Amino acid sequence: MRKFFEGLKIRTFLALFILLCILVPAFSAMIFAYNFTHNTIDTQYMENYTTPIFSEIDGRLSIMLSKMNVFTLHLLGYSEIQSIVDSDQLDYAEKQNRLQDIFNKLMTNITLADSIDYVTAKGDLYRFGSHSADFAPPSDTFLRSLSNTQFSFSTECAKKDGQYFCIVGKNVRSYSTNYNLGSIIFYIDEEQLGATHSVMNSNESIFFVSNDEKIISHPDKRYLGSLMYLPTEWFQDTDVFPGTFKNYRFASYDVTNPSIANHIQISGIVSNRLLYATMNTIIRYILYSFVLTALLAIAVATLLSKSLIYRISRLKQNMENFTPDFRAPKLAKPSNEIAVLELSFDKMAREIKGLISSIEIQKEKQRIAELNALQSQINPHFIYNALDSISWKAKENKQYEIDDMLITLATFFRNGLHRGETLIKISDELEHVKSYLAIESTRFPDLFETTYDIDESILDCMTVKIILQPVVENSIKHGFRSMEKDRLPGHIHIKAYRENDDILFDITDNGMGMELKDGEPPRSSKEKGGYGLYNVNERLHMYYGDGYGLRVTSEPNRGTRVVIRISVTSPIKTDPPPAV
Amino acid sequence: MFDYFRKKIVISVTSIILLVLSVYFIIIFTSYSALMHRDYTDKLRNISELYSNYVELRLNMIEDSALLFMDGDKLSDAILTHSPTIMKGFQEFLGSNVEIGNIFLYTDTEAFFYNTEYEALYRSYISDMRARPPAEAADQWMVCGSLPNYSKHLLYSHPIQDDQTIVGYLVLDVSFSSFFEALDMYTNSFTANTVALIRFPDNTFLPLVSELPQDILKLDAPFSSEAYTQSSGDIYICNQPLEEFDLCVQMMSSRLPTYKNSALMSLALLLILAAAAVLAVWGISSYGKFLTRRLERLTHRIEESVTDYGEEDQA
Numbered sequence: 001m002r003k004f005f006e007g008l009k010i011r012t013f014l015a016l017f018i019l020l021c022i023l024v025p026a027f028s029a030m031i032f033a034y035n036f037t038h039n040t041i042d043t044q045y046m047e048n049y050t051t052p053i054f055s056e057i058d059g060r061l062s063i064m065l066s067k068m069n070v071f072t073l074h075l076l077g078y079s080e081i082q083s084i085v086d087s088d089q090l091d092y093a094e095k096q097n098r099l100q101d102i103f104n105k106l107m108t109n110i111t112l113a114d115s116i117d118y119v120t121a122k123g124d125l126y127r128f129g130s131h132s133a134d135f136a137p138p139s140d141t142f143l144r145s146l147s148n149t150q151f152s153f154s155t156e157c158a159k160k161d162g163q164y165f166c167i168v169g170k171n172v173r174s175y176s177t178n179y180n181l182g183s184i185i186f187y188i189d190e191e192q193l194g195a196t197h198s199v200m201n202s203n204e205s206i207f208f209v210s211n212d213e214k215i216i217s218h219p220d221k222r223y224l225g226s227l228m229y230l231p232t233e234w235f236q237d238t239d240v241f242p243g244t245f246k247n248y249r250f251a252s253y254d255v256t257n258p259s260i261a262n263h264i265q266i267s268g269i270v271s272n273r274l275l276y277a278t279m280n281t282i283i284r285y286i287l288y289s290f291v292l293t294a295l296l297a298i299a300v301a302t303l304l305s306k307s308l309i310y311r312i313s314r315l316k317q318n319m320e321n322f323t324p325d326f327r328a329p330k331l332a333k334p335s336n337e338i339a340v341l342e343l344s345f346d347k348m349a350r351e352i353k354g355l356i357s358s359i360e361i362q363k364e365k366q367r368i369a370e371l372n373a374l375q376s377q378i379n380p381h382f383i384y385n386a387l388d389s390i391s392w393k394a395k396e397n398k399q400y401e402i403d404d405m406l407i408t409l410a411t412f413f414r415n416g417l418h419r420g421e422t423l424i425k426i427s428d429e430l431e432h433v434k435s436y437l438a439i440e441s442t443r444f445p446d447l448f449e450t451t452y453d454i455d456e457s458i459l460d461c462m463t464v465k466i467i468l469q470p471v472v473e474n475s476i477k478h479g480f481r482s483m484e485k486d487r488l489p490g491h492i493h494i495k496a497y498r499e500n501d502d503i504l505f506d507i508t509d510n511g512m513g514m515e516l517k518d519g520e521p522p523r524s525s526k527e528k529g530g531y532g533l534y535n536v537n538e539r540l541h542m543y544y545g546d547g548y549g550l551r552v553t554s555e556p557n558r559g560t561r562v563v564i565r566i567s568v569t570s571p572i573k574t575d576p577p578p579a580v
Numbered sequence: 581m582f583d584y585f586r587k588k589i590v591i592s593v594t595s596i597i598l599l600v601l602s603v604y605f606i607i608i609f610t611s612y613s614a615l616m617h618r619d620y621t622d623k624l625r626n627i628s629e630l631y632s633n634y635v636e637l638r639l640n641m642i643e644d645s646a647l648l649f650m651d652g653d654k655l656s657d658a659i660l661t662h663s664p665t666i667m668k669g670f671q672e673f674l675g676s677n678v679e680i681g682n683i684f685l686y687t688d689t690e691a692f693f694y695n696t697e698y699e700a701l702y703r704s705y706i707s708d709m710r711a712r713p714p715a716e717a718a719d720q721w722m723v724c725g726s727l728p729n730y731s732k733h734l735l736y737s738h739p740i741q742d743d744q745t746i747v748g749y750l751v752l753d754v755s756f757s758s759f760f761e762a763l764d765m766y767t768n769s770f771t772a773n774t775v776a777l778i779r780f781p782d783n784t785f786l787p788l789v790s791e792l793p794q795d796i797l798k799l800d801a802p803f804s805s806e807a808y809t810q811s812s813g814d815i816y817i818c819n820q821p822l823e824e825f826d827l828c829v830q831m832m833s834s835r836l837p838t839y840k841n842s843a844l845m846s847l848a849l850l851l852i853l854a855a856a857a858v859l860a861v862w863g864i865s866s867y868g869k870f871l872t873r874r875l876e877r878l879t880h881r882i883e884e885s886v887t888d889y890g891e892e893d894q895a
Contacts, residue, residue, distance in 0.1 A: 010871065014593065017863060021597045025856035026604050032848055033608045037615060040841055056630050063637040067644070070677060074648055077672065109648040111640075282615045286608055293604040300596050308589055312875075341875065344882045 010312065014305035022297035030290050037279045045275060046251065053207050054253040054266050060193060061209075065259045067112040068151060068168065068186055074110075076174050078102050081181065085120050096126050103128040114165065117185035119143060131160045131187065138169065138185050146171045146183050150261035155214035157190060157224045164190040164224050166216050190224065193217040204274035210265045247272050315342055318349075383413055405442055411435045422543075426496065426503070427459040433468040433494070440476055448480050448490040448509075455497040463503070463566055464543050467550075468494070470532030471507045471562045479511020479560060498568065502548075505564040513554045533562070540566065582872035589871070593864045598857055605849045612845050620838050621809055624774070624818045628831035631776045631788065632820035638679060638759055639721065639736075639825050645677045646738045646752060670694040681755030685740065686710075687748035698753070701725060701733065709737070709749070721825050723778075723786045732786050734759070734778070760788060774833040779803045779819075781826055788829075801830055811835075 075081065084090065084098045103116060107129065115129030117138055125137055135158040142154050146169045154167035165187040172181040193209050193216070209217035218224055248271050255264040273280075306313075387410045394403040412435035424432075430452075437450050450472075472492055480490035487510075495506040537550040544567050554560035649669070670683050674694065684693040686706045693699050705724045719739060725732035734754040739746045776788040781803050801817045805828070809818045818831040 013867065014589075017860075017867070018593055018597060021593075021856060021860045021863070022600050025601055025852050029601075029605055029608055029849055029852050032852070033612060033845070036841075036845055036848070037612060040616075052626055052630055056633065059630070059634050059637070063641060066679070067641055070641070070645055070648070073675070106648070110644050278615055278618060282611045285611050289604060289607045289611075293600060297600055300600060304592060304596055308592060341879050341882070344879060348882055 010309045011305045014308060015301040018301035018304060019297050022301075023294055026290055026293050026297075030286055033286055034283055037282065038276070041275060041279055045249065045270075049205075049270055049275065050249075050251045050253075050268050053268060054251075057193060057207065057209060057266050058253070058255055058257075061255060061260075061264070062257060064112065064188060064192060065151060065257060067110050068170070069259065071106055071110050071112060071186075072170060072172050072184055074106055075102075075172060075184065076181070082179055085122075085124070085182075092124070095124075099126050100128060113186040113188050115187040117169075117187075118182060119185065120182040121180045122182075129187065131158075131165075134160045135165075135187060138167065138183075142167070142169065142185075143183055145261075147261045148173055151259055152261040153211040153216060153264065155211050155216070155225065157216060158187055162221075164221055166190050166193060190217045190221075204271040204277075205269065207266065207268045210267065211262045213265075249275070311342065315345060318342075318345065384410060387413075401442075405439065408435050408438045408442075412439060422464060423462045424465040425459065426461050426463050429463050429465060429468055430454065430459070430494075430496070432466065433472055436469045437472060437492075440473075444476070444481075446489050448476060448488075448492055450492045450494065453493065453495040453497075458496060458498050458503050458568075461503060461568055464539055467536050467540065467564055467566075468505060468507065470536050471505075471550075471564070474532060475507070475509040475511055475560065478514065479509045483512055501568045503566050503568055505566075506561070507564075508559065508561045510559040513556045513558050513560050515556060516552060516554050536564070540564070582875050585875070586865075586868035586872045589868045590861065590864050594857065594860050597860045598853070601853055601856055605853060609842075609846055609849060613842050616838055616842060620833075620835060621816065621818075624816055624831055624833050625809060627774065628776070628818040628820045628829060631831065632822060632829040635778060635788075635827075635829050636822050636824070639822070639827075642677070642679055642736055642752060642754065643738075645673070645680070646736065646750060649673045650738065650740065650750060666692050667694065678758045679755055680752050681758075682753035683751070684753075685748050685750045690748075698733065702751070702753075705735065705751075721780070721827055722782075723780055723784050734786050773837050774831055776829065776831050779828045779830050785830070801832065803828055814839075 081099065081102060084095050087095070090098070099118065103118070107113070107116065113129065115127065115132040115135065117132065117135075118126040118128070119138065120126070127133060127135075138154075139156075142152075142156075146152050148171045151168050151170045154169070156167060158165040158167055166189075167185060168188060169183055169185040171183050173179065174181065206219055208215050208219070208223070213227055215223050215226055248269055250267070250269050252265050252267040255266060257264075387406050391403050391406040391410075394400070394406065412432060441448070441450075472494070475490070475492050480488070483490060491510050493506075493508045495504075495508075497504055497506075533550060533552065540549040548565050548567060551563045551565075552560065553563075666685070670692075671694070674680055674683060682693075682695045682698065684691060684702055686692070686709075688710070691703070691706055693702060701724060720737050722735055722737070723732050724735060734756075736752040736754070738750045738752075740748040740750055778786045778788065779801070780786075783802050801812075801819070804819050805821045805823065807820055809816065811817070814835045816833050816835060818833075819828055820830075821828040
C-alpha cells in the first residue's frame with residue numbers, strides 16, 4: 001500500500017480521492033433516495049390510488065341503490081297501480097298509459113334510470129323510458145332470480161346506440177296489504193358505476209365492476225358481459241393476489257351492501273409506470289443532478305489538486321530543468337513551508353551556480369597558463385644568437401646606433417625571460433625597465449624623460465619579474481603619445497623604497513591621465529591602462545596575498561600615479577606566473 | 581514543518597467535498613420534498629373531490645326525495661285543512677328515506693313536528709327564518725345548532741306552494757349517522773389527519789367528522805365559490821364548491837405527519853454526509869501526513885547538502 005501511494009502522483013491521488021469522496025456518497029444517496037421514494041409509494045399504494053377509487057365506485061353504487069329503494073317505496077305508495085293492473089275493463093294499452101303517468105312522474109323526480117320495465121305478477125310487461133322499446137324483454141331466468149328484499153344485477157348488459165345499461169331488478173311487494181306488485185327492472189347507464197380518478201390515466205389504469213365474475217361496467221365496452229379476466233400478457237402468475245406483478249398491480253374489493261343480492265366486485269389494475277410516474281420524474285432530476293455533480297466533482301478535483309500542488313510541481317519542474325543560467329524567481333513572501341523549500345532549493349542552486357562559475361574561471365586560467373607555458377618553451381638562445389648576428393652585421397657596417405639598440409633589446413629579453421625564473425632581484429627588474437625605456441626613447445625621441453629615486457638597500461631584494469615595464473608602457477602609450485607637443489617631453493619618475501616589511505614602487509607620470517572606477521586598475525585592453533595593469537595586480541595578489549598589489553590614482557590631463565606594494569619576505573607562491 | 585500545507589490540503593479537500601455533496605443532497609431532499617408535497621396535495625384534492633361528489637349525490641337524493649314527497653296537492657291540501665294526515669305522510673317519508681332523521685313543516689302561523697326531540701332548536705330556527713324576507717327563505721340548505729357538543733343539524737328547507745303561493749316550508753333534518761355512513765369508506769391513514777366540512781355562504785360550517793381539532797377552527801377559510809388549494813402554515817385547505825346547492829366542501833389537513841418521511845430522508849442524507857466527512861478527513865489527513873513526511877525529508881536533504889558545502893567551502 002505504501003509503495004502504491006509512493007508511486008502515485010500527488011495530483012492523481014488528490015483528484016481520485018476527491019472524486020471518490022464525492023461520487024461514492026452521492027451515488028449512495030441517489031440509491032437510497034430511489035429506494036426510499038419507491039418504498040414510500042409502495043406502502044401508500046392502496047391508500048393513495050386504489051382505495052379511493054373503490055370507495056368512489058362503492059359510493060355511487062350505494063347512492064344508486066338508495067334511489068332505487070326510494071323509487072320502489074314510492075311506487076308502493078301509489079295504491080292505484082294495483083287497481084290498474086288488476087282491472088279487467090282496461091286493455092293493455094290503457095293500462096300502459098295510466099301506469100305511464102305514475103312511472104314518468106317518479107322517473108322525473110328520481111333521476112336514476114333511463115328506462116324501467118314493470119313486470120306484473122301475472123307476467124305482463126310494461127315498459128317506460130326513452131329506450132324501453134329498444135331493449136330485449138327481461139329473461140325468465142333473470143326474473144326468477146329476483147329477490148323480494150334485495151336488488152339483483154343481471155350479468156347481461158342492454159345496449160342502445162353504443163350506450164350500455166346495467167340491468168337491476170327487484171320484486172316489489174306491499175307488506176301492509178301483502179299485495180305482490182310484480183318486478184321492477186331498472187336500466188341504468190353503465191357509466192354511472194364507473195369512476196375515473198382525477199389522478200388516473202385511463203391508458204395506465206383500469207377499474208371495472210363485475211357481477212358474479214361477469215363484467216357489468218368497464219371502460220372498454222367490448223368486455224361488458226364477458227367473464228372477469230386478468231390479461232395474460234399483464235399477469236403471468238394470477239395466483240399472486242393482490243401482490244406486486246412485474247409491470248402492473250391488481251387489487252379487488254368486494255361490495256358488502258346489504259341491498260345487493262349478487263356478489264359485486266370492484267377490480268382495479270394500475271400500471272407501475274403510472275404509480276411511479278412522478279417518482280421517475282424526480283429520480284430523473286436526481287440522476288441528472290448526479291451527472292452534473294460528477295462533472296463538477298471532476299472539474300473541482302482537477303482544479304483543486306492542481307492548485308494544491310502547484311508550488312511542488314513548479315519546484316519539481318525547476319529541479320528538472322536546472323541549468324547554470326537558472327534564475328530563481330524572487331518570492332515576495334515566504335509565507336509557507338513550500339516557499340521555504342523553494343528558498344532552500346534556490347540557495348542550493350545559487351551555490352551550484354557559483355561553483356560552476358568558479359570552475360569555469362579556473363579552467364580559463366589553466367588554459368592561459370598552458371598557452372604561456374608553451375610560449376615560454378621558445379628557445380631564448382635562438383633569439384640571443386639572432387640578435388648577436390644582427391649586432392655584428394651592424395658593427396661591420398658601422399651602424400653603431402643600431403648595434404646599441406640591439407644590445408639594449410637583448411638585455412630587455414634576457415631580463416624578461418630570465419631563464420624562466422619567476423622571481424628576480426629588484427636591480428634586475430630595474431635594469432629590465434630601463435632597457436625598455438631606452439628602446440622606447442630611441443623609438444620616440446623627445447617624447448619623455450625618466451628620473452629615478454631608488455633606495456639601494458632594496459636592490460638585492462627579490463620581486464616578481466616584469467611588474468614595472470607594463471606600468472611605464474602605459475605611461476608612454478596612453479600618457480604621452482596623445483599629449484600636446486607644447487607639453488612634451490613627458491616625465492616619468494620611478495621611486496623604490498622600503499616601508500617596514502614592504503617594498504613600494506611609486507611610478508608617476510604627468511601624461512594625459514584617465515578616468516578610474518574606484519581606484520581599481522582597468523580590466524580590459526580596450527580601456528586605458530589595458531590588461532597589463534590588471535594582470536600585474538592579479539599576479540601580485542596571487543603571489544603575495546591580499547593587501548599587496550597595485551594601486552592607481554589618476555586625473556585626466558594631470559597624470560597617473562601607480563603604487564606597487566610587495567613584501568620583503570618571499571612570496572607565498574613560487575609557481576610560474578599564469579600570465580604576463 | 582509542513583503543518584500549514586497539510587492543514588491547507590485537509591481543509592480545502594474536505595470543504596470542497598462537503599460543499600459539492602451538500603449541494604447534491606439539498607437537490608435530492610428538495611426533489612423528494614417536492615414529490616411528497618405534490619403527492620400530498622394530489623391526495624388532498626382527490627379526497628376532497630370524493631367527499632364533494634358524495635355530498636353532492638346525497639344532497640341530490642334528499643332533494644329528489646323532498647320533491648317526491650311534495651308531489652301532488654296532498655301535502656298543501658293537508659296543511660291548508662290542518663289534516664292529521666300530515667303526520668302519516670311524515671311517517672311514510674321517513675320510512676323510505678333513511679338519510680332523513682327528522683321532518684317538520686311550518687307556515688306563518690303554525691308548525692308541525694314529527695319528532696319533538698329537537699323542537700326547541702327547530703322553533704328557534706323557524707322564528708329566525710320567519711324574520712327573513714320571503715325571497716331569502718327559498719329552497720336552501722343550512723346548518724343550525726351550536727358547536728360545543730357538535731350537535732349541529734343539517735337542514736334542507738323546501739317551500740310548499742299552493743297556486744304559486746308559498747304557504748309554508750318543509751324542512752328535512754338530515755340523519756348524520758346515515759348521511760356520513762358511507763364516508764367511512766374513505767377513511768385511511770391520510771384522512772385520519774384530515775378534517776372535512778360543509779361550508780355555507782354565511783360562513784357557518786358543518787363538520788363531517790366527529791372530532792374537530794381546535795387549531796382547524798382557528799383557520800380562516802371562508803366560503804368561496806371557486807375551487808382552490810392553499811396552505812396556511814402546515815395546514816392545507818382544499819375548497820370544492822357545490823354550485824347547485826350554494827355550498828362548498830372544504831378539506832383541511834395538517835402536513836405534519838407527512839414530514840416524518842422527509843425527516844427520515846434528511847436524517848439519512850445527513851448520516852451519509854457525516855460518514856463522507858469523517859472518511860474524507862481521515863483519508864486526506866493520513867495522506868497529508870504521508871506527503872509532509874516526504875517533503876520534510878526532502879527539505880532536510882537539501883538543507884544538509886547546502887550546509888555541508890558551506891562548511892567545506894569555509895574549510
